[in-house]
Amino acid sequence: MTNNQTPKYSKARAIAVTAVFVIVIFGLTIANFVITPPEISRSERRRLASFKTPTWESILDASWMKEFDEDYTLDSFPFRDSLRALKANFQFNVMGQSDNNDIYIVNGHAAKIERLNEGSVEAAANKFNKLIAKLPDSANVYYSIIPDKSMYLAENHPQIDHGRLLEIMREKMNDASYIDLYSILSADSYYTTDLHWEQSKLLPVAETLCSGMGVEISGEGYTVNTLEPFYGVYSGQSALSLDADKLHYFTGGAIDSAVVKLLDTNTLEMADSSMYVTEKFSGIDPYDVFLSGAQPLITIENPNSTSDRELIIFRDSYSSSLAPLLAEGYAKITLIDLRYLASPMVEQLVEFSEGCDVLFLYGTLVLNSSGVLLVM
Amino acid sequence: MLFSSVTFLYYFLPVLLILYFLVPRRFKNVVLLVSSLFFYAWGEPIYLLLMIAETAVGFIAGLFIEKFRGRIGSKIAMIGSVVVCIGALALFKYTDFFIGTLNGITGLALPLLKIALPVGISFYTFQILSYTIDLYRGNAAVQNSILDFATYVTLFPQLIAGPIVRYTDVAAELKERQITLEGFAAGVSRFTVGLAKKVLLANTLGELCSIYKASDEKSVLFVWIYAVSYALHIYFDFSGYSDMAIGLGRMMGFHFIENFNYPYISKSITEFWRRWHISLGSWFRDYVYIPLGGNRCSKLRHVFNILVVWMLTGFWHGAGWNFILWGLWFALFLLLEKYVFFKVWDRIPTVFVHIYSLVIVLFGWVLFDALTLGDALGTAGAMVGIGGLAGVTGEALYYLQSYALPLLIGAVGATPLPKKVWNLLEEHCKPLLTFIEPAATAVLLVIVTGYLVDGSFNPFIYFRF
Numbered sequence: 121m122t123n124n125q126t127p128k129y130s131k132a133r134a135i136a137v138t139a140v141f142v143i144v145i146f147g148l149t150i151a152n153f154v155i156t157p158p159e160i161s162r163s164e165r166r167r168l169a170s171f172k173t174p175t176w177e178s179i180l181d182a183s184w185m186k187e188f189d190e191d192y193t194l195d196s197f198p199f200r201d202s203l204r205a206l207k208a209n210f211q212f213n214v215m216g217q218s219d220n221n222d223i224y225i226v227n228g229h230a231a232k233i234e235r236l237n238e239g240s241v242e243a244a245a246n247k248f249n250k251l252i253a254k255l256p257d258s259a260n261v262y263y264s265i266i267p268d269k270s271m272y273l274a275e276n277h278p279q280i281d282h283g284r285l286l287e288i289m290r291e292k293m294n295d296a297s298y299i300d301l302y303s304i305l306s307a308d309s310y311y312t313t314d315l316h317w318e319q320s321k322l323l324p325v326a327e328t329l330c331s332g333m334g335v336e337i338s339g340e341g342y343t344v345n346t347l348e349p350f351y352g353v354y355s356g357q358s359a360l361s362l363d364a365d366k367l368h369y370f371t372g373g374a375i376d377s378a379v380v381k382l383l384d385t386n387t388l389e390m391a392d393s394s395m396y397v398t399e400k401f402s403g404i405d406p407y408d409v410f411l412s413g414a415q416p417l418i419t420i421e422n423p424n425s426t427s428d429r430e431l432i433i434f435r436d437s438y439s440s441s442l443a444p445l446l447a448e449g450y451a452k453i454t455l456i457d458l459r460y461l462a463s464p465m466v467e468q469l470v471e472f473s474e475g476c477d478v479l480f481l482y483g484t485l486v487l488n489s490s491g492v493l494l495v496m
Numbered sequence: 497m498l499f500s501s502v503t504f505l506y507y508f509l510p511v512l513l514i515l516y517f518l519v520p521r522r523f524k525n526v527v528l529l530v531s532s533l534f535f536y537a538w539g540e541p542i543y544l545l546l547m548i549a550e551t552a553v554g555f556i557a558g559l560f561i562e563k564f565r566g567r568i569g570s571k572i573a574m575i576g577s578v579v580v581c582i583g584a585l586a587l588f589k590y591t592d593f594f595i596g597t598l599n600g601i602t603g604l605a606l607p608l609l610k611i612a613l614p615v616g617i618s619f620y621t622f623q624i625l626s627y628t629i630d631l632y633r634g635n636a637a638v639q640n641s642i643l644d645f646a647t648y649v650t651l652f653p654q655l656i657a658g659p660i661v662r663y664t665d666v667a668a669e670l671k672e673r674q675i676t677l678e679g680f681a682a683g684v685s686r687f688t689v690g691l692a693k694k695v696l697l698a699n700t701l702g703e704l705c706s707i708y709k710a711s712d713e714k715s716v717l718f719v720w721i722y723a724v725s726y727a728l729h730i731y732f733d734f735s736g737y738s739d740m741a742i743g744l745g746r747m748m749g750f751h752f753i754e755n756f757n758y759p760y761i762s763k764s765i766t767e768f769w770r771r772w773h774i775s776l777g778s779w780f781r782d783y784v785y786i787p788l789g790g791n792r793c794s795k796l797r798h799v800f801n802i803l804v805v806w807m808l809t810g811f812w813h814g815a816g817w818n819f820i821l822w823g824l825w826f827a828l829f830l831l832l833e834k835y836v837f838f839k840v841w842d843r844i845p846t847v848f849v850h851i852y853s854l855v856i857v858l859f860g861w862v863l864f865d866a867l868t869l870g871d872a873l874g875t876a877g878a879m880v881g882i883g884g885l886a887g888v889t890g891e892a893l894y895y896l897q898s899y900a901l902p903l904l905i906g907a908v909g910a911t912p913l914p915k916k917v918w919n920l921l922e923e924h925c926k927p928l929l930t931f932i933e934p935a936a937t938a939v940l941l942v943i944v945t946g947y948l949v950d951g952s953f954n955p956f957i958y959f960r961f
Contacts, residue, residue, distance in 0.1 A: 129678040141688075204949060
């Protein structure tokens with residue numbers, strides 16, 4: 121049976137179909153060669169693949185072609201963001217699918233589908249216990265978990281089994297006291313386009329944590345500042361045109377007088393910095409405004425503190441916006457990000473004073489992929 | 497290289513079309529041959545040599561078959577081509593299967609060779625053999641031009657995943673083919689439809705299958721969603737590829753055979769296999785089943801013939817016991833239909849024979865997609881409620897809702913209904929199609945490009961075979 125059932129085309133129709141094909145295929149091909157692709161995708165917050173010169177070896181084992189097909193041609197394609205947006209809108213609005221790249225929208229909030237990885241949560245708890253075992257006996261150890269925003273948004277969407285996650289942590293973290301944040305957070309505590317929580321909504325969180333560790337803070341005397349528009353990480357991942365958030369940050373009180381230092385990874389010395397680096401608002405991740413974004417080690421000293429209490433937080437990015445609000449209650453806060461600072465270095469660089477408070481404060485997303493925590 | 501890739505659509509295809517339509521007629525096969533070799537080498541640079549070697553064997557065997565026609569030398573040349581081509585297929589595709597089976601039976605621990613499977617070897621091997629066997633039988637004329645023969649074997653549209661185009665089907669067009677504007681436009685439309693089937697439907701439903709496999713919340717409902725999704729996924733994946741191959745061929749003046757004819761509307765397994773992968777089914781019929789005696793023999797011999805053909809059909813799809821059992825699964829129902837069911841078939845309401853056919857095919861796909869026999873039995877058991885899975889979970893309901901429309905579009909698209917609607921438009925609103933068809937072509941091409949740019953790597957399932 122041969123394919124002889126081709127429609128009887130009128131000349132006009134054949135010309136129109138051919139012309140459209142030529143315009144789309146050759147038009148985009150020419151644009152592909154003419155338009156210089158950007159080095160960075162701001163919407164996806166990543167460096168785009170660049171053209172690699174092939175070698176005989178990479179051609180013979182086909183690795184160059186594979187990279188060309190799967191990375192370079194996709195990343196360098198013209199009108200990339202518009203085409204991704206077209207796909208996302210088609211998937212949501214025409215195909216009627218509930219998520220795109222696992223991102224879904226509920227009540228204007230974008231959230232991501234995640235499933236519980238029990239092994240990862242257990243491994244995280246084991247890593248924390250390893251660190252706790254090396255702390256001074258007099259240290260007061262706490263842990264708290266920041267639920268992913270999907271906890272408050274997912275209607276029928278698959279999500280992390282938070283009950284089971286808490287159960288695992290409670291079973292494993294016998295030498296630390298749990299401070300609950302689930303009950304004081306809500307969907308409104310988070311940005312609509314980002315996974316993080318909003319600093320301007322975190323005073324109850326700061327009070328709960330401090331109260332749980334026996335410290336009082338007033339949370340008063342702050343002024344709210346605003347940077348906008350803030351397009352969070354889910355905005356780019358979903359490829360949808362979501363309404364922008366505003367990035368609010370507090371100034372005043374202990375925040376203004378605090379002395380902030382970051383670890384210089386070249387010299388291993390602490391270098392001066394500040395609570396907020398507003399220049400970073402125009403960078404790849406505007407959330408980096410808070411404590412300069414991803415940093416292995418930060419200290420915040422409060423010269424006006426009425427006590428000499430110290431707090432050490434093993435943390436992820438959520439603490440960047442929270443820590444300024446805790447400064448009022450402590451003479452010194454040390455923030456350690458185990459994703460960027462391996463545990464042997466922690467022992468070298470951080471001094472755990474007698475009677476210090478130690479808080480393990482992690483979002484469920486990091487607990488769910490705890491391989492990133494560099495605990496040896 | 498995948499048809500559904502930016503590399504193919506926006507690098508390879510434009511360059512090929514420019515060259516193909518610029519060069520004089522006598523050089524068109526040169527352009528096709530060179531571009532086909534480049535197309536193959538893009539994914540399999542080393543195995544290009546294997547394909548060239550097998551092409552040379554087929555060509556030289558053809559010359560000897562003709563030269564010694566009527567003498568034993570002709571038969572030796574034909575058998576030689578079969579031995580070399582099937583030998584290469586066995587070596588590159590089945591060696592580890594045989595070693596693993598031998599190890600399993602004897603308790604030996606012979607090391608596996610772990611030879612990478614040359615893409616498309618099952619397809620081009622069968623195409624070469626169709627030439628040498630047909631030539632030996634006197635059903636084809638000898639090809640004296642190595643250029644034309646190599647163009648036939650390596651022709652990139654159907655090189656990797658069919659349809660298995662027989663030499664006799666395209667022999668005339670290798671020499672002389674008509675390239676018309678109407679033919680090009682028809683090819684464009686067919687190619688675009690195939691591309692959309694692959695990218696918008698097959699890949700989407702493939703995602704759903706992957707989600708099911710990764711899920712910790714499996715349920716009976718979810719297993720059925722998976723089975724239906726996989727059935728539609730493999731249909732749109734493979735028939736989409738065939739559409740693209742046929743469309744590309746048409747753009748360049750070739751008429752390839754149809755490979756699918758709405759298999760899921762079949763009223764029996766016998767009918768299903770007349771509608772699914774038609775070029776493979778007819779190849780096995782003409783080159784294995786009929787030479788074995790077909791059905792013009794004793795019942796026992798016929799049963800044997802059916803079992804051999806379907807075991808080989810399964811084995812052609814992959815070097816694993818699940819593929820062999822998949823073939824035999826269909827053989828069982830083909831025999832039942834031939835010798836048992838036929839007595840009552842006409843009295844059964846049509847809806848039930850449709851359901852019967854679909855259910856047998858669905859269980860077949862579960863076996864086909866399983867990594868091990870144990871997995872296949874587990875999934876098949878779960879479909880009938882064995883295994884203690886919950887009936888329904890929230891996750892299953894979520895994905896049923898999220899993929900309801902793609903599943904529905906897939907289910908309707910697997911029937912002749914869209915074609916009938918289109919034919920009605922052709923009959924009654926022909927002038928309107930002058931606008932609708934180009935507009936639909938443009939929209940589909942742009943949306944597909946959006947999916948490709950945002951997506952991940954999704955090779956065709958039949959690349960594995």
